[in-house]
Amino acid sequence: MRLYVVRRxxxxxxxxxxxxxxxxxxxxxxPGDIAEILVYQTGSESSAVQQKQIxxxxxxxxxxxxxxxxxxxxxxxxxxxxxxxxxxxxxxVSDILRERFxxxxxxxxxTLVIAVVWAVPLGVVSAARQNSALDYLAxxxxxxxxxxxxxxxxxxxxxxxxxxxxxLPPLEFVAFTENPLENLKQLIWPALAQAYYxxxxxxxxxxxxxxxxxxxxxxxxxxxxxxxxxxxxxxxALRNSLLPVVTFIGWWGGRLLGGLVIMEIIFVVPGMGTxxxxxxxxxxxxxxQALIFVMALVFLLVNLFIDMLYAWLDPRIRYA
Amino acid sequence: MAAILARVVTRQPLGAAGxxxxxxxxxxxxxxxxxxxxxPKEVSFAPYLAPSAEFPMGTxxxxxxxxxxxxxxxxxSLYVGVVSxxxxxxxxxxxxxVTAYFGGAADAGSQRVVDSLMALPPIILALSLMAAxxxxxxxxxxxLAILLTPTAARTIRSVALGVVATPYMEAARAVGSSHWRIIxxxxxxxxxxxxxxxxxxxVSYAIVVEASLSFIGAGAPxxxxxWGGMLTAGVQAIETAPWMxxxxxxxxxxxxxxxxxxxxxxxxxxxxxxxxGLG
Numbered sequence: 001m002r003l004y005v006v007r008r009x010x011x012x013x014x015x016x017x018x019x020x021x022x023x024x025x026x027x028x029x030x031p032g033d034i035a036e037i038l039v040y041q042t043g044s045e046s047s048a049v050q051q052k053q054i055x056x057x058x059x060x061x062x063x064x065x066x067x068x069x070x071x072x073x074x075x076x077x078x079x080x081x082x083x084x085x086x087x088x089x090x091x092x093v094s095d096i097l098r099e100r101f102x103x104x105x106x107x108x109x110x111t112l113v114i115a116v117v118w119a120v121p122l123g124v125v126s127a128a129r130q131n132s133a134l135d136y137l138a139x140x141x142x143x144x145x146x147x148x149x150x151x152x153x154x155x156x157x158x159x160x161x162x163x164x165x166x167x168l169p170p171l172e173f174v175a176f177t178e179n180p181l182e183n184l185k186q187l188i189w190p191a192l193a194q195a196y197y198x199x200x201x202x203x204x205x206x207x208x209x210x211x212x213x214x215x216x217x218x219x220x221x222x223x224x225x226x227x228x229x230x231x232x233x234x235x236x237a238l239r240n241s242l243l244p245v246v247t248f249i250g251w252w253g254g255r256l257l258g259g260l261v262i263m264e265i266i267f268v269v270p271g272m273g274t275x276x277x278x279x280x281x282x283x284x285x286x287x288x289q290a291l292i293f294v295m296a297l298v299f300l301l302v303n304l305f306i307d308m309l310y311a312w313l314d315p316r317i318r319y320a
Numbered sequence: 321m322a323a324i325l326a327r328v329v330t331r332q333p334l335g336a337a338g339x340x341x342x343x344x345x346x347x348x349x350x351x352x353x354x355x356x357x358x359x360p361k362e363v364s365f366a367p368y369l370a371p372s373a374e375f376p377m378g379t380x381x382x383x384x385x386x387x388x389x390x391x392x393x394x395x396x397s398l399y400v401g402v403v404s405x406x407x408x409x410x411x412x413x414x415x416x417x418v419t420a421y422f423g424g425a426a427d428a429g430s431q432r433v434v435d436s437l438m439a440l441p442p443i444i445l446a447l448s449l450m451a452a453x454x455x456x457x458x459x460x461x462x463x464l465a466i467l468l469t470p471t472a473a474r475t476i477r478s479v480a481l482g483v484v485a486t487p488y489m490e491a492a493r494a495v496g497s498s499h500w501r502i503i504x505x506x507x508x509x510x511x512x513x514x515x516x517x518x519x520x521x522x523v524s525y526a527i528v529v530e531a532s533l534s535f536i537g538a539g540a541p542x543x544x545x546x547w548g549g550m551l552t553a554g555v556q557a558i559e560t561a562p563w564m565x566x567x568x569x570x571x572x573x574x575x576x577x578x579x580x581x582x583x584x585x586x587x588x589x590x591x592x593x594x595x596x597g598l599g
Contacts, residue, residue: 011435018436029452147577149528151535151548152569155555159562258441265536266555276444277536280451292448296439 004311004318012304019296020078024071027285035063061087074289083290088282093290096275101294104264104271106176106183108256110191111198116249119199123206123245128233130211138203145200154193154266161189169268190263198252205248209241216240243314247306254302258295335585341578349395358385360392360545368561378563381553386564390571392545397575400461400540401527408465409518412472417507419473420480421499430473437470443532450538457540460533464526472518479514483507513590520586524579531572547572 035057039050058064062073077084083093119142126138161167174182213219214237222232261273268274272291279287311317329336348355358364362384369379377386419427437445449463483489484507492502531548533539540546547568554564 011432014432015435015439018432019439022436022440023448026448026452143577143580147580148573149531149548149569149576151532151551151555152565152573155551155558155565155569158555159558159565162558163562255441258444261441261443261447262532262535277447277538280447280538283451288448292440292444295441295444299439299441 001318008307023289023292027289028067084286086284086287088284093286100272100275104257107187107260111194112253114191114195115199119202120206123203127207127210142200142203145196150197151262154263157193158266173270190267194263206245209244213237213241250302250306254299257298332585334581338578338581342582345394345575349398352391352395356388356391358388360389361543371563377567380564386567389545390567393547396546397527400530401523404461404464405519405522405526408468409472412469413476413515416473416476417480417511420477421484421503434470434474442467446533447538455541460530460539476511479511483510517587517590521583524576
């Protein structure tokens with residue numbers, strides 16, 4: 001197991017470095033830097049004065065240095081949790097992260113719980129009664145979940161709420177610690193819409209895994225020795241089918257932080273996604289870099305954890 | 321011919337339905353100039369007109385005919401979807417096949433690049449690419465192609481690793497074929513089935529990502545007839561003009577549904593394990 005952990009970490013660290021370089025380079029490709037935007041916004045002075053101001057801002061922000069130097073300075077500070085100052089919001093980026101991260105995280109967890117509670121049992125039932133009316137219904141529901149784009153389900157849900165319940169997304173975000181009920185009232189709808197989308201592949205995978213497992217010899221043996229059908233399904237088949245499902249759920253869970261951006265926009269949730277879209281349009285490099293980096297970091301950490309869990313549960317992987 | 325068609329329909333009824341939808345989509349896209357009653361950017365009516373005989377799907381926030389924009393939107397979606405997928409998957413497949421063939425440090429290094437690219441949430445990667453490239457239809461295609469490349473590289477690499485280990489590859493090396501000849505004559509043709517599946521299953525994905533990008537305002541310029549962009553305008557006018565959500569949303573869903581059905585059945589047909597169909 002220790003060897004596996006070490007080998008897995010050897011994959012994790014270069015990937016993390018790769019991600020940080022990628023994000024940094026990507027942001028340096030953006031045309032029109034913040035110094036120009038800041039100066040031309042105020043823009044009443046002559047162009048010579050403006051040029052001077054641009055130079056001064058570039059110097060202050062370190063934008064006049066080589067990209068490699070800027071990158072190392074950024075990584076060095078980021079390792080200490082310092083992501084610099086937001087150009088647009090004029091406050092430390094870590095403040096923005098501290099404010100936005102818990103909100104998106106809560107929405108992601110809520111989504112994941114709803115999706116799993118709904119999708120896994122549906123997949124099991126669908127497989128246990130293969131080709132029954134229930135199975136077809138479950139497959140239809142999950143297929144439609146795959147075909148309806150997120151922003152369409154989200155928009156439809158918002159329309160239903162506006163039209164029939166006169167509900168509008170609140171403009172002020174209420175934290176769970178402040179008022180749990182108000183908080184859930186705000187987050188439950190985007191979570192439901194997102195959960196409907198991600199539950200489709202989970203249902204399909206659970207179903208196909210179950211169908212594959214029930215064709216195994218040990219299931220036939222269990223049946224032959226007279227184990228009750230219920231017990232065969234849940235004790236033998238389900239347990240052995242769940243491993244890939246767990247990995248897949250983990251993969252989706254890690255993806256969610258960035259994937260929630262559309263729901264956050266539709267339901268006006270001031271989370272990481274909305275902050276990112278805004279920061280991109282303002283060319284606010286430090287904020288964009290930090291937000292994307294945290295999203296990628298969470299994804300990589302969740303994957304690392306899932307792989308460890310998988311290896312711990314299934315010895316075949318450890319020794320492969 | 322008719323007999324073959326009948327067999328396909330009975331063996332893969334869902335796939336046939338998907339093919340029909342996709343065919344309709346292609347025809348609409350080709351015949352857009354003849355089918356659409358108005359131009360896609362023609363602003364000549366009152367804004368927010370409800371659906372009526374004259375405007376079956378109403379008009380939008382600046383007074384353009386929604387039906388016409390949906391018909392032109394089919395052309396846009398299909399164009400962006402197909403071109404970006406062919407471009408991105410081809411590039412990625414080539415990358416995956418070549419690194420699998422040579423192996424070693426180049427392969428390991430390239431896999432870390434793929435890991436890094438895949439660690440970024442797809443929408444976010446596309447969003448930052450669009451910010452870097454600037455908003456235009458061709459840049460959407462480029463951003464989508466870059467998004468699809470690592471996934472294709474990873475999939476084709478795993479297929480190619482299997483091919484590289486086969487005796488006929490060894491035989492080709494033994495008779496002294498050059499690397500280029502082995503790759504182009506033996507390796508790539510044996511990865512073609514996986515390549516075709518990748519292309520067909522990813523077109524719907526690309527269409528959705530294109531629409532998502534337009535939806536968050538980072539896709540094609542807003543006056544281009546993109547289904548996703550039309551939906552954004554609909555969400556902003558959700559109380560007054562709900563038809564602006566329904567029709568573009570239905571158009572995307574139907575297109576994606578058809579492409580998914582077709583893609584699924586092509587995958588089933590090319591995967592020998594699924595032939596005869598237990599699925």
